[in-house]
Amino acid sequence: MTVQQEEVSAVEARQEQQARSVSAATISSLVVLAALVLCPFFISGFQTFQLNLMLIYAIAIMGLNLLTGFNGQFSLGHGAFYAIGAYTAAILIDTFGVSYVWTLPAAGVICFVSGFLFGLPALRLEGVYLALATFALAVATPQMLKLSILEHWTGGVQGIVIRKPKAPFDLPLSQDQWLYFFTLFVGLLLYWAARNMVKSRSGRAIMAIRDNPLAARSMGVNVALYKSLTFGVSALFTGIAGALGAIVIQFVAPDSFTFVLSVALLVGLVVGGVGWLPGAIVGGAFIVFVPNIAEEISKGLSGAMYGLMLILLIYVMPTGAGGLIRTVTDRLTRR
Amino acid sequence: METFIQQVLAGIATGGIYACMALAVVMIYQAIHHLNFAQGEMAMFSTFIAWQLLQWGIPYWLAFGLTIVISLIGGYVLERSVFKPIHNAPVLSHIVIFIALFAIFNSLAGFIWDFTIKPFPSPFGNAPLFGGGLIGGHQAGMIIITLVVLLILFAFFRYTRVGLAMRAAAANPESAKLVGIRVGVMTGLGWGMASAVGAVAGILIAPVVFLEPNMMLSILLYGFAGAVLGGLSSPGGAVLGGFTVGVVENLAGTYIPVVGAELKLPIALFLIVAVLVFKPTGLFGQRVVQRV
Amino acid sequence: MSATLKVRNLEASYGAFKVLHGLDFDIAEGSVTTLLGANGAGKTTTLRALCGMIRRSGTIEYEGRSIANMKTEDIVRLGVAHVPEGRGTFTSLTVEENLRLGAMTRSAGDGISGDIDRIFAFFPRLKERASQQAGTLSGGEQQMLAIGRALMLRPKLMLLDEPSFGLAPLIVKEVFAILADIRENMGVSMLLVEQNASLALELADQAYLIETGSIALSGPAAEIRDDESVRASYLGY
Numbered sequence: 001m002t003v004q005q006e007e008v009s010a011v012e013a014r015q016e017q018q019a020r021s022v023s024a025a026t027i028s029s030l031v032v033l034a035a036l037v038l039c040p041f042f043i044s045g046f047q048t049f050q051l052n053l054m055l056i057y058a059i060a061i062m063g064l065n066l067l068t069g070f071n072g073q074f075s076l077g078h079g080a081f082y083a084i085g086a087y088t089a090a091i092l093i094d095t096f097g098v099s100y101v102w103t104l105p106a107a108g109v110i111c112f113v114s115g116f117l118f119g120l121p122a123l124r125l126e127g128v129y130l131a132l133a134t135f136a137l138a139v140a141t142p143q144m145l146k147l148s149i150l151e152h153w154t155g156g157v158q159g160i161v162i163r164k165p166k167a168p169f170d171l172p173l174s175q176d177q178w179l180y181f182f183t184l185f186v187g188l189l190l191y192w193a194a195r196n197m198v199k200s201r202s203g204r205a206i207m208a209i210r211d212n213p214l215a216a217r218s219m220g221v222n223v224a225l226y227k228s229l230t231f232g233v234s235a236l237f238t239g240i241a242g243a244l245g246a247i248v249i250q251f252v253a254p255d256s257f258t259f260v261l262s263v264a265l266l267v268g269l270v271v272g273g274v275g276w277l278p279g280a281i282v283g284g285a286f287i288v289f290v291p292n293i294a295e296e297i298s299k300g301l302s303g304a305m306y307g308l309m310l311i312l313l314i315y316v317m318p319t320g321a322g323g324l325i326r327t328v329t330d331r332l333t334r335r
Numbered sequence: 336m337e338t339f340i341q342q343v344l345a346g347i348a349t350g351g352i353y354a355c356m357a358l359a360v361v362m363i364y365q366a367i368h369h370l371n372f373a374q375g376e377m378a379m380f381s382t383f384i385a386w387q388l389l390q391w392g393i394p395y396w397l398a399f400g401l402t403i404v405i406s407l408i409g410g411y412v413l414e415r416s417v418f419k420p421i422h423n424a425p426v427l428s429h430i431v432i433f434i435a436l437f438a439i440f441n442s443l444a445g446f447i448w449d450f451t452i453k454p455f456p457s458p459f460g461n462a463p464l465f466g467g468g469l470i471g472g473h474q475a476g477m478i479i480i481t482l483v484v485l486l487i488l489f490a491f492f493r494y495t496r497v498g499l500a501m502r503a504a505a506a507n508p509e510s511a512k513l514v515g516i517r518v519g520v521m522t523g524l525g526w527g528m529a530s531a532v533g534a535v536a537g538i539l540i541a542p543v544v545f546l547e548p549n550m551m552l553s554i555l556l557y558g559f560a561g562a563v564l565g566g567l568s569s570p571g572g573a574v575l576g577g578f579t580v581g582v583v584e585n586l587a588g589t590y591i592p593v594v595g596a597e598l599k600l601p602i603a604l605f606l607i608v609a610v611l612v613f614k615p616t617g618l619f620g621q622r623v624v625q626r627v
Numbered sequence: 628m629s630a631t632l633k634v635r636n637l638e639a640s641y642g643a644f645k646v647l648h649g650l651d652f653d654i655a656e657g658s659v660t661t662l663l664g665a666n667g668a669g670k671t672t673t674l675r676a677l678c679g680m681i682r683r684s685g686t687i688e689y690e691g692r693s694i695a696n697m698k699t700e701d702i703v704r705l706g707v708a709h710v711p712e713g714r715g716t717f718t719s720l721t722v723e724e725n726l727r728l729g730a731m732t733r734s735a736g737d738g739i740s741g742d743i744d745r746i747f748a749f750f751p752r753l754k755e756r757a758s759q760q761a762g763t764l765s766g767g768e769q770q771m772l773a774i775g776r777a778l779m780l781r782p783k784l785m786l787l788d789e790p791s792f793g794l795a796p797l798i799v800k801e802v803f804a805i806l807a808d809i810r811e812n813m814g815v816s817m818l819l820v821e822q823n824a825s826l827a828l829e830l831a832d833q834a835y836l837i838e839t840g841s842i843a844l845s846g847p848a849a850e851i852r853d854d855e856s857v858r859a860s861y862l863g864y
Binding site for chain 3: 496499500502503506507509510511512513514515516517518
């Protein structure tokens with residue numbers, strides 16, 4: 001074989017490989033989707049509720065991933081946007097009698113604006129400084145929500161209780177099941193949007209900023225605008241998740257939105273895989289289920305168990321589930 | 336005007352706490368270029384060890400010294416055992432490990448010593464010294480010890496070979512290996528020293544805030560703020576930054592109407608963030624000049 | 628003359644990409660050996676592989692003992708000083724601290740201050756800037772600092788990676804004069820990687836020509852220098 005022929009066949013082999021892994025990816029996503037759709041019919045109401053929370057956290061993590069994974073900006077404060085979304089939904093339902101469905105776009109818009117505005121000063125901060133600023137945001141959130149001048153809207157420390165919606169059109173679904181499918185639908189919609197955004201021209205600009213801001217600027221990318229916009233979009237996702245969370249839990253109160261929430265989202269992001277969108281499901285599952293497992297192993301030492309499991313997980317997959325899957329498929333397809 | 340001076344003094348008193356913690360933060364930042372979120376919990380754990388030693392009847396200063404030694408070794412062992420295997424993992428994975436350590440230390444302390452609030456003795460007593468009683472014996476002692484620690488650190492890094500090797504390993508690991516420095520050992524030592532300084536901070540802070548597993552939560556944050564304000568690279572800057580945070584916090588609480596008292600912490604933090612937006616190297620950070 | 632360094636079948640790769648395909652070469656004691664070759668031929672990689680800065684395989688014998696499985700720090704302790712690409716300056720530390728770091732593996736009393744004085748006598752310009760941040764030095768001064776730092780080890784073997792890189796011609800001359808001086812007076816063996824082939828051949832005793840990770844040609848430096856055809860086809864001058 002000549003060198004050229006060799007090269008051609010190498011390219012063909014690579015394309016074949018890609019095609020194979022693409023189809024494998026499609027099949028596995030379909031399997032996951034089918035499992036997600038079927039699950040609620042075989043598990044209890046409470047388990048459905050937990051699964052629903054997993055999806056909600058997955059949406060929030062997806063938002064964080066757009067910011068951190070694709071744009072390279074840290075945030076230890078995404079719990080704040082989650083809280084804003086949750087309170088938007090709760091106040092709209094409780095004070096204004098808006099239907100829960102319409103609170104989602106409202107929460108999205110408000111969070112987009114807040115995220116965009118927060119992203120503007122964040123432009124000047126990098127690395128640890130941005131981490132500190134966002135962490136400050138996370139710490140400040142519950143205190144802001146408790147502010148006495150806002151009490152009329154927020155209900156102060158007591159928070160707001162809202163009622164759980166029923167399934168519409170007399171569908172034969174329990175409230176938990178209905179809300180689960182509602183979340184799943186919203187989640188898929190947002191996943192589709194995120195995927196398209198990442199693959200679009202803007203997505204490439206966003207990633208170029210992450211990889212090399214100077215080069216991106218010299219290629220004519222408006223770095224400041226894109227960074228703030230990404231912050232906004234990221235907050236939008238997380239805010240919608242927050243609104244869903246409020247509807248599903250039927251309750252918002254300041255102390256549900258401490259920095260622990262922000263930290264949990266970050267942990268979920270890393271466990272799922274930074275820069276890999278489907279990893280959000282893994283991250284969401286980690287947030288919901290691992291603390292319970294830790295508690296079951298040892299009540300008194302549940303925190304330590306949680307920490308140990310987290311460390312072991314990072315040892316096994318330092319780059320999260322996404323990294324692990326990438327390594328495994330690489331190895332399988334290369335053979 | 337009198338209130339103003341009073342509040343500044345009160346700020347300096349609490350600032351002493353933050354300065355201590357900020358010093359520990361800078362120590363670790365110099366070694367690994369990360370903010371260690373578990374640092375407050377490590378300091379808390381060290382303080383519990385000191386408390387336990389005191390309970391066993393060991394004299395104060397001996398317990399103080401023992402705790403520092405235990406923390407030094409503990410920090411070193413922790414780095415070498417937990418972080419060595421993943422030193423090539425991305426930054427975020429490291430942050431997650433910090434979070435894991437946070438959970439582990441908090442939970443362990445609660446498990447061993449339970450969550451009740453414990454008083455912690457001060458060797459300096461609490462007699463009011465000056466500033467209308469705002470600065471008491473303990474505050475003064477705390478500030479002095481912080482300055483002594485600062486001096487020791489300064490001398491260590493400036494005048495000892497190990498100190499020089501640690502600075503070199505942090506500044507340029509690859510070159511450090513080329514002059515025969517064991518970079519991993521230096522990183523471990525950095526952790527050890529940070530945890531020792533943290534232990535000092537914890538022991539000094541405990542008489543003020545009382546001892547319990549969650550005592551360091553907000554203090555660590557103020558410590559971060561102080562360290563960042565000081566530019567993260569200079570121990571002296573961190574101490575100054577810590578005092579500044581204390582004063583700013585107190586003044587914000589007093590002079591900002593309506594929300595001031597309720598939002599002391601967020602306002603202090605946001606003021607600091609605002610400073611960073613305009614001066615990203617921190618107030619006292621040194622610029623590293625480089626020619627290529 | 629016995630060989631200070633004996634290298635057989637040295638291979639090295641970055642990830643899945645193999646850069647060195649089995650190099651064989653020797654460095655005779657007290658001699659200067661030069662590796663020549665185009666950009667990307669694998670010269671820097673060879674030096675990095677010798678010092679254990681990248682994964683490598685093959686035989687590397689230094690003063691009769693194998694160092695192929697040793698860590699960088701341990702190899703340095705045996706007296707191998709590497710003056711790396713980009714000079715490896717500790718930019719935030721002072722010039723004097725940079726020099727002190729060079730002697731980090733020696734025991735504390737061991738005449739270190741005296742050696743620093745000797746280096747300063749060698750490079751008067753460094754003495755003027757002793758307490759200055761090393762990052763503020765010019766390229767040439769940083770190169771001198773890097774060589775000075777390497778000498779602080781009291782090395783038996785120096786690995787030099789493009790000491791002429793980015794320097795003005797006059798400074799290059801100065802640096803090479805110093806290298807010649809070191810070789811005359813201190814008996815240090817050297818492995819010199821250079822793009823500036825004529826300068827390197829001037830200094831070296833033995834030369835190897837690397838092409839895409841393999842040795843294409845070797846021989847006494849003087850012969851290669853005088854061989855028109857080699858110069859034309861490999862060295863381009």
